[in-house]
Amino acid sequence: MDSFRGVVSAAAQRLDSERSDAWDVHDRALDMVREGVDVVLLCVGDPDFRTPEPIIDNAVSYLRVGRTHYSPSLGEMKLRRAVADWETQTSPHPCTADEVAIFAGATAAVHGVLSCLLNEGDEIVIPEPMYVGYPPILQRIGATVVPVALDGEAGFALDLSQIKAAVTDKTRVVFVNTPGNPTGAIIHRDTLRDLAAWCYDHDLWLVCDEVYSMFTYEGVHRSLRAAADRLDNVVMIDGLSKSHAMSGWRVGWVVAPAELIYHLGHFLNATQFGITQFIQDASAFALENDQLYVAEMREEYRDRRDYVLQRLGEVRGLRCHSPQAGMFIMCDVSALRMDGKQFAEGLLSAARVSVVPGHAFGSSISHYVRIGLAQPRDVLAKGCERIARYVEELH
Ligand SMILES: Cc1ncc(COP(=O)(O)O)c(C=O)c1O
Known part of the structure; x- marks a missing residue:
């Protein structure tokens, strides 16, 4: 019998062929975590906060009265x-x-x-x-x-x-x-x-x-x-x-x-x-x-942002851009004579911190890395210490 000759659509092929390597560092970091390595994950934009309790209670109450259609x-x-x-x-x-x-x-x-x-x-x-x-x-x-x-x-x-x-x-x-x-x-x-x-x-x-x-x-x-x-x-x-x-x-x-x-x-x-x-x-x-919980989360992100900007601001060779909003800090690494990809790969291998290389967001910012703030302050502090030590060793 002839073998099956169906092919996937052009759209499916486009999605496959254009797959970017934007998340390679993150994927490798997750593999390392699975292997038991202590990695500080600063790639993701998934809030580390629990959904506020009143929202959970509200969902459960509607689930219980049969809002499932x-x-x-x-x-x-x-x-x-x-x-x-x-x-x-x-x-x-x-x-x-x-x-x-x-x-x-x-x-x-x-x-x-x-x-x-x-x-x-x-x-x-x-x-x-x-x-x-x-x-x-x-x-x-x-x-x-x-x-x-x-x-x-x-x-x-x-x-x-x-x-x-x-x-x-x-x-x-x-x-x-x-x-x-x-x-x-x-x-x-x-x-x-x-x-x-x-x-x-x-x-x-x-x-x-x-x-x-x-x-x-x-x-x-x-x-x-x-x-x-x-x-x-x-x-x-x-x-x-x-x-x-x-x-x-x-x-x-x-x-x-x-x-x-x-x-x-x-x-x-x-x-x-x-x-x-x-x-x-x-x-x-x-x-x-x-009103209450959004404001609380905002103030926590602000404190985290200020902490990372202050700590990485002391590191010679890094230039962090201060964000007006959001959950990320962009950091220019060009003074280290590397692009964001080299920096992110080296940082993960040598210092066990994952950040996103700038080219994930466009070729014009390939000399940046993105540092996420969706981690508690002690984790961010550990990440910043490791980044500082890694850059120190590069010098
Ligand atoms: C700018 C922007 N738009 C949309 C999304 C996706 O949002 P959602 O989780 O609602 O799909 C993200 C998630 O990181 C984002 O950063």
Whole structure:
């Protein structure tokens, strides 16, 4: 009998062939941990905090009363309303549940939005450094990423003229992330407003990922929806993974014009078909009752950030960029005559600390490494000591 000759789709092959080595250091670090080696893991952006107890209790109570059935594709009305109320409070534009769609995490939301806005061969302009999760989604869709390298010396501030210069007649979407991963830079409200207006005038969608909006230390986060004068071309994505230490619950959302939500409804119907009811119940509760614990986590991240900046600031050869927000510190290692990959590999082998090489976020920052703050202070202190000793030995 002939052998089976089926092949996987072009999209599946694109995802396979473009697989980046961004997480090699982290994967090797996890292997070492499994072998019993004491490694300090500073790669991940998964909050180390437990989900706050009241949210867990709320989910359990809804689980017990049988909230375990199918739910509407666009999300439970209770959660859509909670998101809309949150948006209304933080923006001059009132928001209704018709403008909200619930996804299983912000990653799924980015995928859904870009699947509804882009065709194969279209271009999307994204500032670099960019979150590692975006390129695979665009490879899946078959769209072309046009990166716009931001200047580290200028604090990775968004430069509108660069964005405008990158737009061609194939561009359909401009995509920004504020506060940014990995840089922690906040895009100023006026810049967002001007970018939204310029995109509107050029028939471009402007999509903004804001999952770090609740962890700001300097400067003020203004959501794209709050900054823009008109909302016809504006899409905002957010979620609970970071802000509420709920990464494993998989809850994110899109706020967009009702016409786009209509199409996202079809997309969700075809793909996700609703997310867990009791999780959506507890997520609505989390959004409506978060004043205390979000502030506590923010202050803890701020202390961690200040500690690492101060400790690594004493290490000759390292230049850390102070993030305005978020859960990461970018550190320039070029004075050591190495790139980020060499530094990260050497650091793991010689000093048992894992950090992410900068090239994971774009070739323009290959001389950086990203240090995560999602570890308790004693672990961060141990990591910093080891980094300091490693650099000392390099000298
Ligand atoms: C900028 C950015 N967007 C989205 C995500 C993914 O969020 P979620 O866990 O909701 O899929 C992350 C996670 O690290 C992120 O850094």
